[in-house]
Amino acid sequence: MRLIVINIAALVCDRCGKLRLQGREMSHIDVIEDAYLLVKDGVVSSFGKMDELSSTGIGADVTVDAHWGMVLPSWCDPHTHIVYAGSREGEFVDKIRGLSYAEIARRGGGILNSADLLHTLTEQELYEQSMHRVHEIMDKGTGCVEIKSGYGLNTADELKMLRVIRRIKESVPMHITATFLGAHAVGRGYTKPQYVDLLVNEMIPEVGREHLAEFIDVFCDEGFFTPDDTARILEAGAKWGMRPKIHADELAASGGVEVAVTHGALSVDHLERITDAEIDMLKNSDTMPTGLPGTSFFLNMPYAPLRKMVDAGCAVAIASDYNPGSTPSGDMKFAVSLACIKMRLLPSEAINAATINAAYAMGCSCDYGSLAPGKRANFFITHPIPSIDFLPYAYTSPVIDRVYLSGKEV
Numbered sequence: 149m150r151l152i153v154i155n156i157a158a159l160v161c162d163r164c165g166k167l168r169l170q171g172r173e174m175s176h177i178d179v180i181e182d183a184y185l186l187v188k189d190g191v192v193s194s195f196g197k198m199d200e201l202s203s204t205g206i207g208a209d210v211t212v213d214a215h216w217g218m219v220l221p222s223w224c225d226p227h228t229h230i231v232y233a234g235s236r237e238g239e240f241v242d243k244i245r246g247l248s249y250a251e252i253a254r255r256g257g258g259i260l261n262s263a264d265l266l267h268t269l270t271e272q273e274l275y276e277q278s279m280h281r282v283h284e285i286m287d288k289g290t291g292c293v294e295i296k297s298g299y300g301l302n303t304a305d306e307l308k309m310l311r312v313i314r315r316i317k318e319s320v321p322m323h324i325t326a327t328f329l330g331a332h333a334v335g336r337g338y339t340k341p342q343y344v345d346l347l348v349n350e351m352i353p354e355v356g357r358e359h360l361a362e363f364i365d366v367f368c369d370e371g372f373f374t375p376d377d378t379a380r381i382l383e384a385g386a387k388w389g390m391r392p393k394i395h396a397d398e399l400a401a402s403g404g405v406e407v408a409v410t411h412g413a414l415s416v417d418h419l420e421r422i423t424d425a426e427i428d429m430l431k432n433s434d435t436m437p438t439g440l441p442g443t444s445f446f447l448n449m450p451y452a453p454l455r456k457m458v459d460a461g462c463a464v465a466i467a468s469d470y471n472p473g474s475t476p477s478g479d480m481k482f483a484v485s486l487a488c489i490k491m492r493l494l495p496s497e498a499i500n501a502a503t504i505n506a507a508y509a510m511g512c513s514c515d516y517g518s519l520a521p522g523k524r525a526n527f528f529i530t531h532p533i534p535s536i537d538f539l540p541y542a543y544t545s546p547v548i549d550r551v552y553l554s555g556k557e558v
């Protein structure tokens with residue numbers, strides 16, 4: 149099946165083929181004006197200028213007129229907790245009244261609150277609630293999403309979450325990766341040593357045997373898991389082929405970056421309190437630092453210093469962190485705007501952070517994250533807009549007109 153998109157005012161394409169962009173490379177966006185895009189069997193086949201089209205004589209089964217909108221690769225969202233039960237707007241009000249995220253967690257609210265709610269749902273109910281959010285982000289232009297467990301906090305409920313993620317993978321044309329985050333908080337009824345033993349001796353082997361997760365995550369932060377706990381959990385996950393993606397430096401400089409880098413983590417995420425020494429460590433590693441601007445916005449916290457990190461030569465990605473406690477939003481366009489407004493990334497840097505580098509942070513930038521021949525044809529067409537910079541500038545305008553995943557409109 150050949151599909152051609154014609155009359156594209158500006159096509160954001162990839163003619164360099166890099167799997168991640170670092171430092172200065174991040175400000176470069178490759179654009180073809182007055183372009184077409186040809187897709188064959190769900191994969192990008194070629195692109196070029198409209199006036200080259202007749203001479204090459206490209207035939208297609210389906211022709212899509214972009215009506216002079218722009219075409220960009222779909223957003224990739226490499227850090228979400230989109231499978232969850234209910235909502236936590238009560239804590240939102242508590243925070244307005246002055247409680248901090250950490251205080252709410254210490255009182256037994258927060259993540260444990262979501263775990264209690266999730267425990268009451270059947271797998272089908274959890275699937276249905278989660279699918280609403282999956283459709284919401286797909287319509288907003290997200291084509292790849294990483295989804296974590298971590299609101300089960302006992303073996304049966306963690307497996308329930310991961311099976312729901314597997315069903316979501318089978319139900320939608322998005323590319324989805326699953327991360328086991330049993331170490332999100334200590335489950336009710338356990339001491340921390342008991343819970344870490346349970347993770348290592350029971351949960352990780354069960355997840356591994358059922359092949360339910362490709363990645364493993366730990367909330368390595370003050371009041372949650374230490375770097376030593378984290379190392380033990382990651383080593384248990386490695387035996388089952390699960391690569392680390394770590395939560396670190398959200399509440400305090402936690403030592404999470406070092407443990408992530410030394411264990412070959414694909415990404416280390418949050419980083420609101422990252423130190424200069426940790427920035428150096430990341431610069432010389434294969435681990436993708438991932439900022440979560442929506443979390444800082446919603447919790448009124450400092451933002452991860454992505455500007456400083458890019459200036460130091462790092463690659464950076466951004467993600468939504470969609471979850472019921474710290475970021476009840478999966479809107480990647482808004483995350484891109486926040487990355488510009490609050491983290492001082494240029495629009496081009498923020499777009500690269502939310503596409504190719506985000507795909508790297510979920511291990512799929514060979515096939516996703518940019519529009520290059522041979523990669524999946526995941527893209528969106530905008531309404532006519534004056535420039536690419538308009539996208540983060542018009543920070544609440546719904547500029548996306550149509551979304552295509554593997555070359556099919558969704």
Ligand code: NIG
Nearest residue numbers: 258259367469471472473474
């Ligand atoms: O990434 N910080 C840890 N986990 C989530 C929040 C989870 C929650 O509050 O439910 C995050 O922000």
Ligand code: FE
Nearest residue numbers: 227229395469
């Ligand atoms: Fe998170």
